[in-house]
Amino acid sequence: MGAIGVIAVNAFRESLRDKILYNLVFFAGLLIGLSVLLADLSITEHHKVIADMGLAAINLIGVIIAIFIGISLVNKEIERRTIYTIMARPISRASFIMGKYLGLALTLFVNMSIMLAVFLLTLSLYHVPIQSSLFQAVALIFVEILVVTAIALFFSTFTSTTLSAIFTLGLYVIGHLTADLRTLMINGDSGPLKSLVDLLYYLAPNLEMLNIKGQAAVGIVAAPGYVVMASLYGVMYAGVLLTGACLVFQQRDF
Amino acid sequence: MDDIVTENLTKSYASGWPGRPPFVALDGLSLAVRRGEIFGFLGPNGAGKTTTLKILLGLVRATSGHAFLLGQPVGDVATRRRIGFLPESPYFYDYLTAEEFLGFYGQLAGLDRAAINQRVTDLLGLVGLAEARTRQLRKFSKGMLQRVGLAQALIHDPELIILDEPMTGLDPVGRKQVRDLILSLRDCGKTVFFSTHILHDVEMICDRVGIVMKGRLVASGRVDELVRQDHTRSVEVVCQQLKVEGNAFIHSLATRVLQQGQQCLIVLPSPDAVDALVGEIRRQGGQLLSVTPHKASLEDLFFQEATQQASRPLSHMTSGRAS
Incomplete structure (x- = not known):
């Protein structure tokens, strides 16, 4: 196993032994279960409510884990000075960043798999038809979470944990709003506000592209080409951020 | 290598x-x-x-x-x-x-x-x-x-x-x-x-x-x-039947003089003054018991360097940051 793999496995082991993660997964299970209760309260569309709530719970918990573990991945190593002994080994700084990222990605994959299993179990218990659109939605949620993790990791290479959390959360919100804001601005004047929105539109990740939860909950299957392109977009965006994180980390003093 | x-x-x-x-x-x-x-x-x-x-x-x-x-x-x-x-x-x-x-x-x-x-x-x-x-x-x-x-x-x-x-x-x-x-x-x-x-x-x-x-x-x-290399190496001289009180010559040579009953401990800053001190002890009728060169330790050297550095002007340097 190469150095990246060793770091990744250790990061995965670290998160497995972190009790907070178990609490979050438990909370996700609870939310999915709660969707059944809400479905009972609604007059119609029981199936849609259960599917909608389940997907939203998976997305929410995934993003929370991505942000809060992502921002502490590197900072915790520096604050606790564990980085000293790691960097004294024959491992490049870029390998360290990549290993940490892949370790968290593996953790997120396992967590999402557990949440998906609970979701599917809930659907089958309440005789909600399990359609391929739900798997498409979860796949794109996972891509979105990979992007959010890369954002958190990027900021954590040069700012404090608190600032990283604020910036990541901010970019996450902007990422879901840029397309709507741009649509609003299309008919407006070409002032500085429009330029700012244009800048944000091109710089911030277009996370709405990865959001097909609404249509998936009612069984509308997205075109496979769209899912592939959206996934490629997300992976490439994460790749650019990780490259930036490696370059910034390369210049840091500890 | x-x-x-x-x-x-x-x-x-x-x-x-x-x-x-x-x-x-x-x-x-x-x-x-x-x-x-x-x-x-x-x-x-x-x-x-x-x-x-x-x-x-x-x-x-x-x-x-x-x-x-x-x-x-x-x-x-x-x-x-x-x-x-x-x-x-x-x-x-x-x-x-x-x-x-x-x-x-x-x-x-x-x-x-x-x-x-x-x-x-x-x-x-x-x-x-x-x-x-x-x-x-x-x-x-x-x-x-x-x-x-x-x-x-x-x-x-x-x-x-x-x-x-x-x-x-x-x-x-x-x-x-x-x-x-x-x-x-x-x-x-x-x-x-x-x-x-x-x-x-x-x-x-x-x-x-x-x-x-x-x-x-x-x-x-x-x-x-x-x-x-340390030039501040000291010598301890112990003698008896010698009254050092009021002896300005001995006090001028020594860095420390301790009289305890009949015995007297005289600390010289370097070996250079040993001969003069021994001569004075004999002249005053005292009995020489021992002459012990005090081997300076690394600690002495360390503190000597620290003291010298502390007395130097700081120029462009700033002290106090943890190493």
Whole structure:
């Protein structure tokens, strides 16, 4: 196993032994279960409510884990000075960043798999038809979470944990709003506000592209080409951020 | 052959305020550590010891100057396979057991599973932690962490071992174990470079030492050579049946005069005044009991250098930052 793999496995082991993660997964299970209760309260569309709530719970918990573990991945190593002994080994700084990222990605994959299993179990218990659109939605949620993790990791290479959390959360919100804001601005004047929105539109990740939860909950299957392109977009965006994180980390003093 | 070489190593940090001079942590530090020797790197807090070690390990970049480890420029990733490092007051992944912890560092060094298992068993026995093999590090005492940290530095059998304050946090038994371990490493042909402020340990085990003050190397060499260079070596003269009270000549020679009953202890600042003092004792009818040259210790030298540095003008340097 190469150095990246060793770091990744250790990061995965670290998160497995972190009790907070178990609490979050438990909370996700609870939310999915709660969707059944809400479905009972609604007059119609029981199936849609259960599917909608389940997907939203998976997305929410995934993003929370991505942000809060992502921002502490590197900072915790520096604050606790564990980085000293790691960097004294024959491992490049870029390998360290990549290993940490892949370790968290593996953790997120396992967590999402557990949440998906609970979701599917809930659907089958309440005789909600399990359609391929739900798997498409979860796949794109996972891509979105990979992007959010890369954002958190990027900021954590040069700012404090608190600032990283604020910036990541901010970019996450902007990422879901840029397309709507741009649509609003299309008919407006070409002032500085429009330029700012244009800048944000091109710089911030277009996370709405990865959001097909609404249509998936009612069984509308997205075109496979769209899912592939959206996934490629997300992976490439994460790749650019990780490259930036490696370059910034390369210049840091500890 | 030198395993560690630094040439005019300088590290300065921007103050963060316009107009304020930068803080200089290292100021043209040049030193060489020979292969197979134990080198003690001495200095008070804030002298630049840890900064030097961090530059050597690529954790911090030097502002100017050059440094080489095992003949390669610092920052060369492949060279680190041949280096072991223990930081000061180490913090490790406390969710790992001692076995997993050492295995992790063994994997990072590129060892295979069989080699790791063997080395983990050997090293845990060597540092006295065989019983704690499957215990998580969060349940370790400070001394145990220091010892498992040492095992971590040695897991890949490195040629050069760099230790930052390795005796810190250890009880006398633990300190002796570490001293013996360092000596046995040298016997195996390893080079050991360690920073410390415990002078007793340095005098006992180091082949050579370097003293760093305010980012500068102020003395370097064998302990006995450095101590011999010291010109403030004193001489203690003990005599009896001599009244020193009111003897202006003796008081002018001595740095300290103690009269206890019939006996009198006179401390001279250097051997130069011994003849004059002995002559005066005989003239006054006293009986000479002993003349003992006081061998200056490394501690004396250390404090002498510290005092001299403290009295120097600061110029562009700023003190007080932890090294």
